[in-house]
Amino acid sequence: MKRLAKLTGCVAAMAMFAALVLPTLAQADDQDVIDYRQHIMNTMDAQTAALGQILSTVIPDDNVVAHLEVIAIASQQSLSSFEKKVLGGESLPEVWENWEDFSAKMNDFSEKITTAAQVAKEKGKDAAMGTILNALTCKQCHDVYRKK
Ligand code: HEC
Structure with a gap:
């Protein structure tokens, strides 16, 4: 009986070990990290696309400042x-x-987009246009750090 108890204890311990340790041995954790940074990039992508629609005058400009602010916040999450x-x-x-x-x-991108949001808020979309386009340095970073 004593032996059986020992064995049962051992099996229980192994099950606990498996439950606690195996998920971290699997790739899930790394994939989560990758998914997370891609989600944030995709947030910026969608907001930039929405902004582009407004700047090309297809969509009314009520949300310009809000889009810029969301991109600014996402850029802070991104690093x-x-x-x-x-x-x-x-x-x-x-x-x-x-x-x-x-x-x-x-950080430079983040600062520029934050400034663009401020300029758009204070002086309006048209005055901010140059600042906005100058702030969207997505490609400068992708050219160096993202796979083609
Ligand atoms: C400082 C660098 C940097 C800046 C600035 C930057 N990105 Fe990225 N971006 C990356 C890197 C690195 C990846 C690759 C992430 C990965 O898959 O590991 C990426 C990936 C992406 C992806 C693909 C996400 C996916 O699901 O695979 C999109 C879309 C994207 N960025 C859009 C943008 C947009 C839009 C902007 C500007 C508004 C921007 N990025 C600014 C570095 C940057």
């Missing part, structure tokens, strides 16, 4: 989503090899 070094997705290894430059690019 920390890359902090954990998880290779994969469309990220090139250079993101982490040149972290100082990558984060400087992200």
Whole structure:
């Protein structure tokens, strides 16, 4: 009986070990990190596309400031989503090899888009147009840090 109890205890311990440890051994965690940073990028993408519709005058301009502010907030979320070094997705290894430059690019983008939102708020969409286009430095970063 004593032996059986020992064995049962052992099996229980193994089951617990499996439940606690195995999910972290699987790729799920890394995939979560990649999914998360892509979700934030896709937020910026959708908001930029909506803004583009407004700037090309297809859609009324009521939401210009709000779109810019959402992009600004997403850009602030974005940097920390890359902090954990998880290779994969469309990220090139250079993101982490040149972290100082990558984060400087992200912060610069963030500052510019925040300023564009302020200018649009204070002076209107037309006055902010140049600032907005100048702020959308998506491609400058993608050219260096995103797989083609
Ligand atoms: C400082 C660098 C940087 C800036 C600025 C930046 N991106 Fe990205 N973006 C990346 C990297 C790196 C990836 C690859 C992420 C991954 O898949 O691991 C990416 C991926 C994407 C993706 C693909 C997401 C997916 O589901 O695969 C989209 C869409 C995107 N970015 C849109 C934008 C838009 C729109 C802007 C500007 C408003 C922007 N990005 C600004 C670095 C940047």
